Amino acid sequence: MSIPAAHGLLRVVLPVPLRREFDYLCPLPLPARGCRVRVPFGSRTMVALVLDHPDHSGVERDKLKPVTGRLDEHPVLQEQELRLLDWAAQYYLHAPxxxxxxxxxxxxRKGEAASYRSIDYWHRLASQETVALRxxxxxxxxxLLEPGPLTAGELEARGIGTAVLRALADKGLLEKREQLPATRDWRHQIAIAHQDKPRLSTEQxxxxxxxxxxxxxxxxxxxxITGSGKTEVYLQAMEPVLAAGRQVLVLVPEIGLTPQTIARFERRFQVPVSTLHSGMSERERLDAWLSCRDGTAAIVIGTRSALLTPFRELGLVIIDEEHDGSFKQQDGFRYHARDLALLRARQLAIPIVLGSATPSFESLHNATSGKYRLLTLSQRPGSATLAEHRLLDSKHVQLHAGLSPQLLQLMEQELAGGNQVMLFLNRRGYAPVLLCHDCGWLADCERCDAHYTWHKGQSRLHCHHCEHQRPVPPQCPHCGSRQLLGTGLGTEQVEQALAGLFPQYGIIRIDRDNTRRKGxxxxxxxxxRTGRYQILLGTQMLAKGHHFPDVTLVAMLDVDGALFASDFRATERFAQLYIQVAGRAGRASKPGRVVLQTHHPDHALLQDLANQGYRHFALGALQERRQAGLPPFSFQALFRAQATKAQYCQDFLLQLTQQLMPTLPGEVRSLGPFSAQMERKAGQYRYQLLLQAGNRRELARACRQALAIIDTLAAARRVRWSLDIDPVELW
Structure with missing residues (x-):
């Protein structure tokens, strides 16, 4: 069709789960590719992103609607970001x-202007410097405020809450002033704190x-290896990049790791450092995003989604703990930040560093096959030594809240020497199951195929799968007995036991239950770090990336279940966790010990990790993967379906399989449909269909055929389904 002379044609994308683009009429001159416009969509008005100015449309002229407004004079996304996102939409076969x-x-996304907003900064008042504060x-x-003003968010990231600031303001020591964020040109004012630079080892x-x-x-x-100085390598590799006026992106897996990382980077480089993570307010995130785009941020430290941020001139990408599963988005647009980061670095022709003590099998395979350059740090710097590993056989041993007499004796020795002890248990709450001692009734979640976890301190039952909570019943709902007991082990129970066993020492428990409050x-x-606590107890939150120089004993409790999981990636994840937890011991001048309590001390995986280390285990496991034809020696795609009835999922996936199988090339194999390991979660039954091939193109072609079939299936309307390319875990 032809377009009226006074109008042009826009091709846009909308934030809707449809795998297509949309055409609209727009008065001339047309907004540029990468700009936002408002458009009518059904009964709503939505924000759309301009992708193209086509000459013709496949939609009849009288059915094309005009845009209702323009939001940007200049593109919010530049060509390099648009190319990256276009590739991602095609590779992951997701709604563009x-x-x-x-x-x-x-x-x-809501249509706000792409501009900074003035924010509140706290200023120290010089007239009151001599006031003594207790x-x-x-x-x-x-x-913290002596060098210059900071926002409340920046202060909170350093442990200073709003109440502290208000108290100081009441004393006339601080003042809050509204101003635009600082946008100084850092490119000509780079200063490096050389006194903070340690001498590098030969490997570093x-x-x-x-x-x-x-x-x-x-x-x-x-x-x-843990404690070998990877962060120092990052810092010194960044120097020439920053000196050339180019930006650096550092991806980290956890929000909780960013404050200590930021502090170290800010000490070394006197340049603007921005953070991007889900814990920020919407306004803070937009301002940080703008500082990346405009180039006023020199170093950007963020979690997964920071990868998709526009940069003025990106010169280096660093992915710390590249093996971490949190780099894979598990809902919506299911991308892997590590893989997209590699593509972005390739498009920009810049270096990218993937760092880990326990590299993912995919990255290790790419390094050993020559696709990546392998750099190794096998020693801890200075006088720090590798920790001694020890397996404690807990069979036929009387355990006290999961603690064996041998472990308690080791703890007493270390604590008496003025050291700290860390206990790792990846299960929060008091007990994972509440049961009736008289009739055997179990407190099961009504919405999941799982038990409630008993949180004794709150007197609550909590399902950690769907987050449903309810009070602990006063008696058994089945037989009326009041003999309700917890079975199994949780951090709350271990904390209570430790308080009785070691009353003279400070104990801190760190898990999601007692870290919900901001800061x-x-x-x-x-x-x-200040020595207030001598016994540290926690889940994975405590195991990742933290440097505690006084921790000389690390013990892992109740981890045997991970040795017999059904997922083929379970051993890889367990090995990574074991090494990461073990890495908290002996990181400074004090020697460390790592203890793992197990009923299976002769298990081949434990023996390999304790005696040979992660690399030996990983290379052996990679050979097993090769023989079995599993990733990274093949490629997978997973179709998931969930519904209020299991039959709906089964019908949908069976119909898809029946129509897809005759069209599949011989290289593509299918497995399923099969139920999730936990079939019902949050009231939804869950099933899946796995496709696997040795060739990415053949697998992608099969997935496109499957998507075309799904568009014709009436059964698809009764389920919520998704496609996960390169899945890292099964349901």
Whole structure:
């Protein structure tokens, strides 16, 4: 069709789960590719992103609607980001609108202007410098503000809450002023704190040199044992990039890891550092996003979604703990930040560093096959030594809240020497099951195929799968007995036992239950570092990336279940967790010990990890994967379906399988449909169909055929279904 002379044609994407683009009429001159417009869509008006100015449309002229407004004079996404997102939509076979809008902060998705808003900064008042303060936090706040003003969010990231700031304001020591964020040009004012730079080991110096001399796209795998100084390699590799006026993106797996990382980077480089993570407010996220785009942020530290942020001139990408599963989005647009980061680095022709003590099998395979340059850090710097590993046989041993007499004796020895002890148990609550001692009734979640976890302190039953909670019943609902007992082990129970066994020592429990309040996690970590707590008990939150120089004993409790999981990736995840937890011991000058309590001390995996280390285990496991034809030696796609009735899922996936199978090339195999390991979760039955092939193109072609079939299936309307390319876990 032809378009009226006064109008042009726009092709846009909308944040809707449809795998297509949409055409609209727009008065001339047309907004550029990457700009936002408002358009009518059904009964709503929505924000759309312009992708193209086509000459013709497949829609009849009288059915085309005009845009209702323009939101941007200049594109919010530049060509390099648009190319990345276009590739991602095609590779992950996801609705393009949802992919493109994933790269925009929430406020931009809502149609807000892509501009900074004035924010409140706290200023220290110089006239009151001599006032003596008894409150430690108030003194810390004044010290932090001495170099210059900071926002409440920046202060909170350093453990200073709003109440502390208000108290200081009431005393006339601080003042809150509204101003635009600082946008100084850091490119000509880079200062490096050389006094903070330690002397590099030979391995570290070689790694820094290799990264600094990289020309164009150069992927590196930095495999360094825990405590070997990977962060120092990152810092020194960043120097020439920043000196050239280019930005650096550092991806980290956990929000909780960012404050200590930020502090270290800010000490080294006097340049603007921005953070991007889901814990920020919508306004904070937009301002940080704009600072990346405009180039006023020199270093950007963020979690998964920070990868999709536009940069003015990105010069280096670093992915810390690249093996971590949190880099894979598990709902909506199911991308893997590590894999997209590699593509982005290739498109920009810049180096990318993947760092880990326990590299993913995919990255290790790419390094050993020559696709990545492998850099190794096998020693801890200075006087720090590798921890001694020990397996404690807990068979035929009387355990006290999961603690064996041998472990308690080791704890007493370390604590008496003025050291800290860390206990790892990846199960929160008091007990994972509440049962009736008289009739055997179990407190099961009504919405999941799972038991409630008993949280004794709150007198609540909590399903950690669907988050449903209910009070603990006063008696058994089946037989009326009051003999309700907890079975199994949780962090709350171990904490209670430790308080009785070691009353003279400070004990801190760190899990999701006692770190919900904003800033509490950082306060707990500060208490550990200052020696307030001698016994540290926690879940995975405590195991990742933290440096506690006084921890000399690390013990893992009740982990045998991970040795016999059905997922083929379970052993890889367990090995990574074991090494990461073990890495908290002996990180400074004090020697460390790692103890694992197990009923299976002769298990081959435990023996391999304790005696040979992660690399030996991983290379052996990779050979097993090769023989079995499993990733990374093949490629997978997973169709998932969930519904209120199991039959709906079964009908949908069976119909899909029956129509898809005759069209599949011989290289593509299918497995299923089969139910999830937990078939019912949050009231939804869950089933899945797995496709596997040795060739990515054949697998992608099969998935496109499957999507075309799904569009014709009436059964698809009774389920919620999704497609996960390169899944990292099954349901």
């Amino acid at each position: 609108g949802e992919v493109y809008f994933q790269a925009l902060p929430t406020l931009l 409150a430690v936090k108030q003194r810390q706040a004044l010290a 110096a070689l790694a820094v040199s290799c990264i600094a001399q990289a020309d164009g796209f150069s992927p590196f795998l930095l495999e360094g 509490s996690f950082q306060q707990h970590l500060e208490g550990i």
